[in-house]
Amino acid sequence: MNLNNEVILNAKLYKVGGEMDQKEIEVLQLLENNGRLETDAIAKMINLSVEETEKLIYKLEEEGAILGYSTVINWSKVLEYEGVTAMIDVKVTPVRGLGFDKLAERMYRFPEVKAVYLMSGAYDLSVSVEGKTMMEISRFVSEKLSTLDNVLSTTTHFVLKKYKHDGVIFDDDDDDKRIVVSP
Amino acid sequence: MIDQSTSFLSDNVVNLKPSGIRRFFDLASAMDNVISLGVGEPDFVTPWNVIEASFHSLEQGYTAYTANAGLYELRQKIHEYLKTNFTLDYQPEDQILVTVGASQAIDLALRSVVNPGDEVIVVEPSFVAYAPIVSLAGGVPVTIDTNPDDEFKLQPQQIEAAITPKTKAIILCSPNNPTGTVLNKQELAEIATVIEKYNLLAISDEIYAELTYDEPFTSFASMEGMKERTILISGFSKAFAMTGWRLGYAAGPSSIISAMTKIHQYAMMSAPTMAQHGALEALTNGQKSVEKMKTSYRQRRNFVVHALTEMGLDCHLPGGAFYVFPSIKKTGLTSEEFAEQLLKKQHVAVVPGNVFGESGEGYIRCSYASSLKQLDEAMKRMKRFIADLD
Numbered sequence: 338m339n340l341n342n343e344v345i346l347n348a349k350l351y352k353v354g355g356e357m358d359q360k361e362i363e364v365l366q367l368l369e370n371n372g373r374l375e376t377d378a379i380a381k382m383i384n385l386s387v388e389e390t391e392k393l394i395y396k397l398e399e400e401g402a403i404l405g406y407s408t409v410i411n412w413s414k415v416l417e418y419e420g421v422t423a424m425i426d427v428k429v430t431p432v433r434g435l436g437f438d439k440l441a442e443r444m445y446r447f448p449e450v451k452a453v454y455l456m457s458g459a460y461d462l463s464v465s466v467e468g469k470t471m472m473e474i475s476r477f478v479s480e481k482l483s484t485l486d487n488v489l490s491t492t493t494h495f496v497l498k499k500y501k502h503d504g505v506i507f508d509d510d511d512d513d514k515r516i517v518v519s520p
Numbered sequence: 521m522i523d524q525s526t527s528f529l530s531d532n533v534v535n536l537k538p539s540g541i542r543r544f545f546d547l548a549s550a551m552d553n554v555i556s557l558g559v560g561e562p563d564f565v566t567p568w569n570v571i572e573a574s575f576h577s578l579e580q581g582y583t584a585y586t587a588n589a590g591l592y593e594l595r596q597k598i599h600e601y602l603k604t605n606f607t608l609d610y611q612p613e614d615q616i617l618v619t620v621g622a623s624q625a626i627d628l629a630l631r632s633v634v635n636p637g638d639e640v641i642v643v644e645p646s647f648v649a650y651a652p653i654v655s656l657a658g659g660v661p662v663t664i665d666t667n668p669d670d671e672f673k674l675q676p677q678q679i680e681a682a683i684t685p686k687t688k689a690i691i692l693c694s695p696n697n698p699t700g701t702v703l704n705k706q707e708l709a710e711i712a713t714v715i716e717k718y719n720l721l722a723i724s725d726e727i728y729a730e731l732t733y734d735e736p737f738t739s740f741a742s743m744e745g746m747k748e749r750t751i752l753i754s755g756f757s758k759a760f761a762m763t764g765w766r767l768g769y770a771a772g773p774s775s776i777i778s779a780m781t782k783i784h785q786y787a788m789m790s791a792p793t794m795a796q797h798g799a800l801e802a803l804t805n806g807q808k809s810v811e812k813m814k815t816s817y818r819q820r821r822n823f824v825v826h827a828l829t830e831m832g833l834d835c836h837l838p839g840g841a842f843y844v845f846p847s848i849k850k851t852g853l854t855s856e857e858f859a860e861q862l863l864k865k866q867h868v869a870v871v872p873g874n875v876f877g878e879s880g881e882g883y884i885r886c887s888y889a890s891s892l893k894q895l896d897e898a899m900k901r902m903k904r905f906i907a908d909l910d
């Protein structure tokens with residue numbers, strides 16, 4: 338292998354990317370799309386060495402920019418899996434001095450709760466809950482959520498089918514439809 | 521029974537050399553589990569807003585021909601687009617023609633300017649269609665071989681050396697298919713000087729203009745004095761991932777565009793209407809999608825260049841398009857042998873460089889318009905292939 342050539346090439350590549358912030362954003366975007374991307378591949382794509390890339394990712398983890406790595410799973414493909422998701426619209430009376438945050442925390446600490454958002458519009462908090470059965474979720478809503486202080490009302494919507502989640506289309510036909518060789 | 525039908529064929533078509541790409545297509549199509557880096561088009565599907573706009577136009581009943589030159593609104597948008605992005609000023613009324621792909625624009629351009637025996641300079645390695653279309657138009661393609669030591673950049677003195685009293689035009693292509701090479705402003709200026717000196721016409725195929733990764737793109741037509749002697753060719757296939765829509769355009773001096781429109785109105789009538797409506801949306805709201813695809817191409821380019829270098833294949837850093845053009849000379853194989861053995865042993869398809877002209881011998885074209893997963897696997901297989909050669 339012509340090592341000389343490699344060094345020159347890399348020097349040329351390194352020049353291209355611009356400052357570090359840009360690379361950090363690129364790494365975050367790449368990992369957001371695919372948390373399993375190998376460090377070696379990321380390094381090549383952004384023109385850093387593997388060590389530099391490892392360091393950069395570690396820094397992003399330490400700073401809390403990267404919170405974790407999860408996998409998007411289409412559970413409907415798993416026949417044995419039973420589970421339901423519900424989106425619950427919650428109306429509350431905010432507590433003086435505490436606002437919505439305290440109440441939101443009392444909700445999101447439950448492990449059944451997968452997401453909580455403060456919303457503008459007809460209701461205040463949107464709470465996404467996962468459970469084994471509709472019964473289980475109903476029980477959670479009536480016993481845990483609606484009994485919280487300051488919760489005025491809840492409206493529960495059960496998810497019937499997931500088409501797209503977090504930017505990922507379920508059941509997407511991603512076959513390559515191009516001819517194998519073209520000009 | 522003897523088949524008489526071949527006797528009906530014109531000499532023109534019989535003498536046309538068969539496409540080298542065709543052979544590889546047949547080989548690769550016959551195999552399973554092939555990862556193809558041989559594809560000259562984006563792996564992305566057309567942005568949804570473009571597809572949706574085209575649906576909408578159909579729902580609204582826009583199913584008839586358009587004006588020969590294309591929808592006026594689209595030409596207006598092309599005018600604005602060229603102005604904003606490349607500081608070019610072409611009038612939608614008579615300096616822009618909407619065509620069936622850049623391919624048809626190239627065909628119309630050549631048919632509009634070539635007299636029998638006129639020479640047209642084709643800079644190789646090049647897109648496979650130029651020389652055959654020159655011949656079909658009655659012209660004589662004269663090739664210039666660019667040099668790998670110049671990163672396949674056309675040198676002005678090479679043009680001078682190729683010029684004869686019969687030289688009419690030169691076809692330029694930057695960013696280039698198959699080399700990925702981009703000519704910068706300075707290099708274009710030097711070429712422009714020669715073109716002006718010898719009173720040549722330039723046909724500048726700028727279909728990859730949006731896809732440059734290191735430096736902003738400069739249009740040849742924007743060089744001083746070049747607008748009146750340049751036919752700008754572009755289209756929607758590459759940057760907007762719209763190859764199957766078959767939509768492109770030409771922009772140039774009104775006399776030439778009007779000549780091209782004359783042929784177009786007889787031979788084609790108008791470009792597909794639903795595609796024109798899609799293109800209108802692409803130019804109006806498509807820039808964000810282009811940027812996203814571009815980021816992805818840049819990352820994949822870097823990935824592939826590093827991976828090829830690691831396995832010992834030298835290649836220059838291509839500034840644009842979505843191809844890398846590594847040298848395979850040190851394997852001792854010809855381009856065809858390399859590509860064929862790689863396909864048979866590791867099921868990876870690349871295009872042998874010689875199909876793009878003799879100067880492409882010793883090189884292969886690898887397209888990085890494939891998912892990173894595919895590219896990663898392809899690079900692993902290629903590395904194995906090379907290791908097994910030694």
Ligand SMILES: Cc1ncc(COP(=O)(O)O)c(C=O)c1O
Nearest residue numbers: 520621622623647697755757768
């Ligand atoms: C350099 C070049 N010009 C023109 C074309 C044809 O483009 P279109 O799909 O617009 O006909 C291609 C497609 O591969 C190309 O690479």
